[in-house]
Amino acid sequence: MLEYDFAVLHSLGLQPASLAALADIPEADHPDARLARVTEVQREGLFLHDGRLDTAARPLPRLVQTLLAEADALVVGDWVIAERNALGETWVSALLPRINQLARRANDGRRQPLASNIDTALLVMGLDHDFNPRRLERYLAFTRIAAVAPVIVLTKSDLADDGAARLDELAARLPGGTPMLAVDARADSAREALAPWLGAGQTVVLLGASGTGKSTLTNTLLATPAQATGAVRAGDSRGRHTTVARHLFRLPGGACLIDTPGLRTWRPDADEAELTSGFDDIQALAAHCRYRDCQHLEEPGCAVRDAVPADRLRNYHKVMRDARQGSLTMRERKAQTAKWKVISKAAKAYGRAKRGG
Ligand SMILES: Nc1nc2c(ncn2[C@@H]2O[C@H](COP(=O)(O)OP(=O)(O)OP(=O)(O)O)[C@@H](O)[C@H]2O)c(=O)[nH]1
Ligand SMILES: [Zn+2]
Numbered sequence: 001m002l003e004y005d006f007a008v009l010h011s012l013g014l015q016p017a018s019l020a021a022l023a024d025i026p027e028a029d030h031p032d033a034r035l036a037r038v039t040e041v042q043r044e045g046l047f048l049h050d051g052r053l054d055t056a057a058r059p060l061p062r063l064v065q066t067l068l069a070e071a072d073a074l075v076v077g078d079w080v081i082a083e084r085n086a087l088g089e090t091w092v093s094a095l096l097p098r099i100n101q102l103a104r105r106a107n108d109g110r111r112q113p114l115a116s117n118i119d120t121a122l123l124v125m126g127l128d129h130d131f132n133p134r135r136l137e138r139y140l141a142f143t144r145i146a147a148v149a150p151v152i153v154l155t156k157s158d159l160a161d162d163g164a165a166r167l168d169e170l171a172a173r174l175p176g177g178t179p180m181l182a183v184d185a186r187a188d189s190a191r192e193a194l195a196p197w198l199g200a201g202q203t204v205v206l207l208g209a210s211g212t213g214k215s216t217l218t219n220t221l222l223a224t225p226a227q228a229t230g231a232v233r234a235g236d237s238r239g240r241h242t243t244v245a246r247h248l249f250r251l252p253g254g255a256c257l258i259d260t261p262g263l264r265t266w267r268p269d270a271d272e273a274e275l276t277s278g279f280d281d282i283q284a285l286a287a288h289c290r291y292r293d294c295q296h297l298e299e300p301g302c303a304v305r306d307a308v309p310a311d312r313l314r315n316y317h318k319v320m321r322d323a324r325q326g327s328l329t330m331r332e333r334k335a336q337t338a339k340w341k342v343i344s345k346a347a348k349a350y351g352r353a354k355r356g357g
Contacts, residue, residue, distance in 0.1 A: 001022075001023070001028065001029065002022065002028040002029070002030075002033045002034065002035065002081070004034065004035045005051070008050075008051035008052065009035060009037075009050075009051050010200075010201045011051060011200055011201055011254060012037050012049060012050075012051050012201075012250075012256065013037065013077075013117065013119075013201055013202070013203040013256045014035070014037070014079060014201070015099060015117070015119075015201075017099055018079050018096050018097070018098075018099060018117065019096075020097075021096060021097045022096070025081065025094050025096070026094075027081045027083075027093040027094040028081055028094070030081075030083055030093070032083045032084055032085075033081050033082070033083055033093070034050055034081070034082060034083075035050065035079060035080075035081060035082075035096075036048035036049060036050040036055070036057075036079075036080055036081075036082050037049050037050075037077070037078065037079055037080075037248065038074055038075065038076055038077065038078040038079075038080060038248070039054070039076065039247060039248040039249070040076060040247045040248070041073075041074060041075060041076055041247070044058070045057060045058045046058070046059070046074060046092070048080065048082055048090065048092070049248075050082075055082075055090050056090065057082055057089075057090035057091065057092055058089070058090075058091055058092065059074055059091070059092040060091050060092060060093050063092060063093060063094065063095065067095070071110070071111045072111075072113055073113055074092065074095065075101070075113045075114060075115055075116050075260075076114075076115050076116075076247045076248050076258050076260050077115045077116040077117045077118060077203060077248060077258055078095055078096070078098065078116050078117065079095075079096040079117065080092045080093075080094065080095050080096065081093050081094040081095075081096070098116040098117055099116070099117050099118075099147075100116065100117065100118060100146055100147040100148050101113060101114075101115070101116040101117075101146065102114045102115050102116070102118065102121075102146050102148065102205070103146075114260055115205060115258045115260055117203055118146075118148045118203050118204070118205050118258065119148075119149065119197070119202045119203050119204060120148070120149050120150070120151055120197045120202065120203075120204045120205075121139075121143045121148045121149070121150050121151070121204070121205050121206075121207050122151050122153045122194070122197070122204055122205065122206050122207070122208075122217075123136060123139045123140065123143070123150050123151065123152050123153065123207050123208060124153045124155060124206055124207065124208030124212045124213060124214050124217065125152070125153070125154055125155070125208055125209070125212055126154070126155050126156040126159075126211070126212045126213060127154045127155065127156050127157055127159065127160035127163045127166055127182060128156045128159045128160060130156075130209060130211065130212055131154075131160075131166055132209075133169065133170055133173055133174075133311075134311065134314075134315045134318075135209065136152065136170070136174070137173070137174065137312065137315050138315065138318075138319055139207055139208075140152075140174060140175070140178065140278070141275065141278025141279055141319065142278065143207075144278045145275065145278050148205075150178055151178070151179045151180075151181070151194075151197055152170070152174075152178055152179065152180040152181070153181060153183060153194070153208075153217070154166070154167070154170075154180070154181065154182040154183070155182075155183055155184070155185040155190075155212055155213035155216070155217065156184070156185070156213065157182040157183055157184050158184040158187075160182075163182055167180065167182060173309070173312065175280070175281070181193050181194075183217075185213035185216040185217040185220060186216055186220060187220070188220070188223075190217060190220050190221075191220055191221055191223075194221070195253070197255075198221070198251060198253050198254075198255040199253070199254065199255060200253065200254030200255065201254065201255070201256075202254075202255040202256070203248075203255070203256045203257075203258065204255055204256070204257055204258070205257070205258045205259070205260075206218065206257070206259065214259075218257065218259060221251050221257065222249075222251060222252070223252075247259055247260045275319050275320065276320075278319075279312075279316050279319075281307075281308060282296070282304055282308055282313070282316055285303045285304045285307050285308065286303070286304055287303075288303035289301060289302050289303045289304060290302070296308075296313065296316075296317075297317070
């Protein structure tokens, strides 16, 4: 059985639940096997961290195939079993079951896994002109489906005159219980406000539209209080982010921050039924609609339409439309692939016939 130092791996975000399946993974029995976390994924290879060392590695082809069969792939945040061979190469042989995962549906309908094993998603939105409760509502539904705990982070509190009113508006509109805070993303106080979710071994992601302050917040979180004083920091704040260009990196307080292209603004990989479960008030009311397949549009006897605020219902319909569009292109793509298979078979047969004749 594979040996590991839990304290060291925990500092990289390992949770006991990830280890539950270890006994069932044959690769873990290999004498050279060790546990590591995927910190970056590139086209050809990836980077792993084992709590002490950063190593370039590649997944074994059979692992790639197994995952591919389920439209899956290794992502940043995964816990894996890796082995170093006599040539000094590191190969990933197995993937530990994920606690959760954020995946998105690309425009062509393909599923694109993005990041895994996340404790908290910081949903970032500006209190300035970017303020958009509907978008936040969708993000909340998405994180709920992915089983990732959300925290709403409203940036640019220093720029908003009516910040308090907007906070009240959100509190009235959104399901209760979601932590919500307003910050100036540039200030040390933002780091202090987020401290409860940034303890050692916690893994967080930042989700939000462009320009909402994710990079600014990242730089603030990366700065230790001593560094964060004076003009020095203001000058190199951008540079600091780029020099730590790992997609999973550790914050001074010991949390892991995943920042991966494509994760920042994201359309989830979920079907209509799953998305409905993200709007649990609508789901509960739908049981009382006259028609089982009620879309909550014009149908008579709809229990949802009267009870749910119009704006929230419109938002729900938008999410459903997007989901349907995604699955449509998915079907089209499958049809396309099937057609290509037939064509290439025909082409091969034609080639054989020609060579034969
Ligand atoms: N005054 C003020 N400005 C902020 C705050 N947060 C971000 N900004 C500014 O808003 C602009 C955009 O912030 P970024 O951090 O680059 O936004 P982003 O979310 O990383 O944007 P993308 O990289 O496009 O995804 C920058 O000029 C920041 O300085 C804030 O809390 N207060
Ligand atoms: Zn209905």
